[in-house]
Amino acid sequence: MPADTPEPPAKDLRTLIPEYAGLARETTLLNPEPGDPGVRESSLGGRLLWPADEPWPYCAQEDHWTYGPDLRNHTEIVPGAVPMVPILQLFARDVPGLEFPEGKDLLQLVWCALIHEQDPGPVMPKLYWRNEAEVVAGGLPAEVPVAGEGEYDEDNMPQPSTLSPVTAEDWPSRQDLPEDMRETWEPRFRLPTGHTMWPPDSNVIATKVGGWPAWTQPADWPDCEGGHRMEHLLTVTGDIQLGDCGGVYFFHCRECPGLPWDWRFDCH
Template sequence: MTRTTPPRPYDLLALFPELAAHGRPAVRLHPRRGEPGVKDGSIGGPLLWPADEAWPTCGLEHEDLSDEPYAYVLAWRDYLDDRDRREGEGGLDWGVERRRADELEARFTAEDDGAPPPLIPLAQLYYRDVPHLPWADRYDLLQVLWCPRDHPDIETPYNPALQLRWRRTEQVGPVLADPPVPLVCNGNYVPRQCVLHPETVTEYPLTADLPADLAEAIRAWSEQIGDGTAYHWGTSSAPGMKTTGYGGTWGIIDPYPIRCECGERQLPLFTTATGEFDGGTTSWRPVEEAGTEWEFADPVDIVIGRGYTLQLYYCPASEDHPNRTEMF
């Protein structure tokens, strides 16, 4: 089923025709719960991973305050799904449910054994489904993995640490059937398995990245209509998981250019968001899901910081240059 972004509350190009020169395609991934296979694009699904290629691990330092057994995180989600189903079929005895939850927690114990933990899949993006990914002449598949723990010493501290793999699918050969999983994790960083419903939209930059006169005109218009979120939240930048585009509205720190060590300005590649939309961005809910209230607001079920966005950037000069991240 396709997912379609509703018309924006304001027609930016009618108001500011000069914005057209600054538009950039972004692909809203619209992840929804499902059972993807290795040949499907997915969030949190199995990867088309060569059987003869070592599965990546994380050798960085970890903060363990939020760690819990990985197997428990999966079992707890299964329990919640089953509880929701049973609640829909009739009333629940919450005393019984508390005992079930306590018994489930007591079944799982796991401690960090000190070995570099395996990464887990975050996203599998086939170029046939997700246009505008870089280096389409050389690759047709991008895989994004991360270590689902907090890392105090990375560039964007107390977040997962990411790794990428760019591939040509015809070169993969036999596929790894049973990838390793970590012993412990931060449950906020374990995505639910979702299939993708990609949709290309046009995004526009932050006013900080626009010519001064155009930025001032947009700010004056926002003041005139009495809506300070009309440009950034309402029209120029889509919420949720997406690729390329411009990204999002910076809310923790002031925006700044993300630059590679080579001096090139890096570009957004993959945006990991806490939920598909929230109370301030409900106008972005797909038209096919109108009237569903909050049912599809958070299908992936991951949390970045206190409900923020983590954006991964790439260097257009080379895929071999280090990727960078920022949280906002």
């Protein structure tokens, strides 16, 4: 190696670049562990505390597919709406870092676990903010519908897991660095070959609430209809396979009434 070739930076970005450390945000890592979560516990892939008088959500897309047991053959599912599957349930008491809308203390997330012709990842997610006491007072359904045996794509279904949330510091992934910072920093990491050797970033890749999205692909922040860039609400990744999907990211706008939200997913 020629004498003037710089050593690749070994330290992380926080140490090398004080401005980067200034972008730290608190995140809550959900730390799912396969188990048997109860309906009144926070969970990934567990039973949801669902109001008896509210119909269970279905995905009405027409083009549902799933993989056969050998993962090579697509199987077309009988056309028609299929029940969504529970993904996440968070009670406010377990995630103090998550700000709930007034009067709400329960966040639920479902999505369609089948494959759609147009989309390589799970789609049609729905978010619900609820009040636990109101749901309990109104009664719970005896059971919630599930699709036929073997119809769901297992990749898009988390194993029922209990959660052990802990807070941690989170930093933006490289995709989220402001352009001007990138330009300032990049020369520090440029090798004589012209390539840039970035040190590892400190973005936490996990299922988490708040903090920064754990993008696999270039950042793709949604704006609300009012023109505000939405805030990162939560990321689901890593702990479930999600097919070719790198992660599913949820965002919301707290400036607009009705708490508009949106989601993105990306692929490896």
